[in-house]
Amino acid sequence: MKITDIKTTLLSFPIPKEKRWRTDLGVATKADNCLIHVETDTGISGLGVGYGNPEVVKSIVETQLKPSLLGEDPLYVEGLWEKMYSGSRGIPSLNKGVSQPIFSRRGDTLCAIAGVDIALWDILGKSLEKPIYHILGASRNKVRAYASGGWAPGGEAGKEMASYVAKGFAAVKMRAEGIDGFSFSKLQTRVESARNEIGPDVELMIDAHGSFDVSTAKRVARILENFNVAWFEEPVSYDDHIGQSEVRAATTVPISSGESESTRFEVLDLLKNRAIDIIQPDVAMSGGITESRRIAAIAAVHGVRYAPHVWGSGVTFAASTHLAMHAPNCFIFEVSQSNSPLNWELFKEPFEIKDGYVYAVDRPGLGFTLREGLEEKYPFQQGPSYIY
Numbered sequence: 001m002k003i004t005d006i007k008t009t010l011l012s013f014p015i016p017k018e019k020r021w022r023t024d025l026g027v028a029t030k031a032d033n034c035l036i037h038v039e040t041d042t043g044i045s046g047l048g049v050g051y052g053n054p055e056v057v058k059s060i061v062e063t064q065l066k067p068s069l070l071g072e073d074p075l076y077v078e079g080l081w082e083k084m085y086s087g088s089r090g091i092p093s094l095n096k097g098v099s100q101p102i103f104s105r106r107g108d109t110l111c112a113i114a115g116v117d118i119a120l121w122d123i124l125g126k127s128l129e130k131p132i133y134h135i136l137g138a139s140r141n142k143v144r145a146y147a148s149g150g151w152a153p154g155g156e157a158g159k160e161m162a163s164y165v166a167k168g169f170a171a172v173k174m175r176a177e178g179i180d181g182f183s184f185s186k187l188q189t190r191v192e193s194a195r196n197e198i199g200p201d202v203e204l205m206i207d208a209h210g211s212f213d214v215s216t217a218k219r220v221a222r223i224l225e226n227f228n229v230a231w232f233e234e235p236v237s238y239d240d241h242i243g244q245s246e247v248r249a250a251t252t253v254p255i256s257s258g259e260s261e262s263t264r265f266e267v268l269d270l271l272k273n274r275a276i277d278i279i280q281p282d283v284a285m286s287g288g289i290t291e292s293r294r295i296a297a298i299a300a301v302h303g304v305r306y307a308p309h310v311w312g313s314g315v316t317f318a319a320s321t322h323l324a325m326h327a328p329n330c331f332i333f334e335v336s337q338s339n340s341p342l343n344w345e346l347f348k349e350p351f352e353i354k355d356g357y358v359y360a361v362d363r364p365g366l367g368f369t370l371r372e373g374l375e376e377k378y379p380f381q382q383g384p385s386y387i388y
């Protein structure tokens with residue numbers, strides 16, 4: 001089998017002005033996807049998605065990755081990952097058994113590699129007529145899910161979280177900074193409201209998107225300890241692994257992060273610094289299915305559990321499902337409460353989410369078929385997806 005072409009599709013979902021709101025990430029104006037399509041001489045094609053800046057990812061795929069992959073056998077997924085990561089030194093790196101990565105080896109480059117890698121796994125699964133998680137090695141066929149949202153201000157936070165529980169979720173996540181902004185007392189009010197409304201037995205998690213300094217994060221963690229919080233996510237900047245380990249050492253609340261990390265090498269630094277209890281790589285950002293699998297495995301060696309970051313694209317959801325069914329140390333799966341159609345309307349087939357669980361899909365490859373007419377329905381719009 002040979003790769004004959006690699007194409008990209010850019011999509012945007014603009015958020016209507018009246019539905020935009022401010023959080024610590026800024027005001028979200030739109031959601032974007034850079035879909036990646038790998039075509040072969042057998043008629044089998046694969047689908048992936050790269051997070052990051054969609055126009056930059058598209059350019060990296062088309063100008064850097066595609067020329068090196070045309071004519072290659074797509075079934076050699078590990079070797080092709082190494083070729084993408086090491087560029088012109090891909091062949092010597094495999095011959096010597098030592099990675100010799102290209103200079104721009106993080107960020108949007110890894111998002112582009114991730115998208116191609118997901119598409120290669122889709123082709124591998126389709127050609128073997130097996131779902132990806134069975135090729136990886138299956139651990140389970142369903143995984144507990146959590147509802148991820150929680151932006152409501154003040155005492156409304158409780159009602160918002162209870163609405164997720166009413167959908168069948170027994171675990172829910174809210175943002176540390178709601179649309180009413182952050183102060184210690186606002187946080188206390190929102191978390192107390194959530195705990196009161198959902199009761200003592202539903203798991204409650206808090207996400208700070210790396211927006212606090214170490215001392216603020218320690219004070220936040222002290223508040224969270226009063227409400228039986230299951231994890232405190234990205235308490236400090238993802239550049240500050242040592243600071244995060246200080247926060248972790250100062251609290252009994254489990255610390256999670258990883259959605260902003262590229263590659264197992266960055267995750268290894270988190271692990272060596274004893275900075276996490278739960279690792280959360282994003283398959284479309286950390287380097288694809290190949291790299292997420294490695295990350296889950298090295299995390300397990302350190303006694304760290306795996307909870308994939310799942311956001312922004314139905315392709316991310318589909319790929320992450322296979323990783324969750326595979327990795328023994330996966331214990332929970334993120335289900336976005338954002339209503340972006342790029343999460344929920346890309347495919348002809350529905351996702352199986354019921355009674356608080358996400359179920360495996362037993363169709364070959366990723367197991368999903370894109371709907372027709374996506375580019376007409378969700379035409380790409382230039383510009384930032386968040387503004388201050």
Ligand SMILES: [Mg+2]
Pocket residue numbers: 207209233234259
């Ligand atoms: Mg997060």
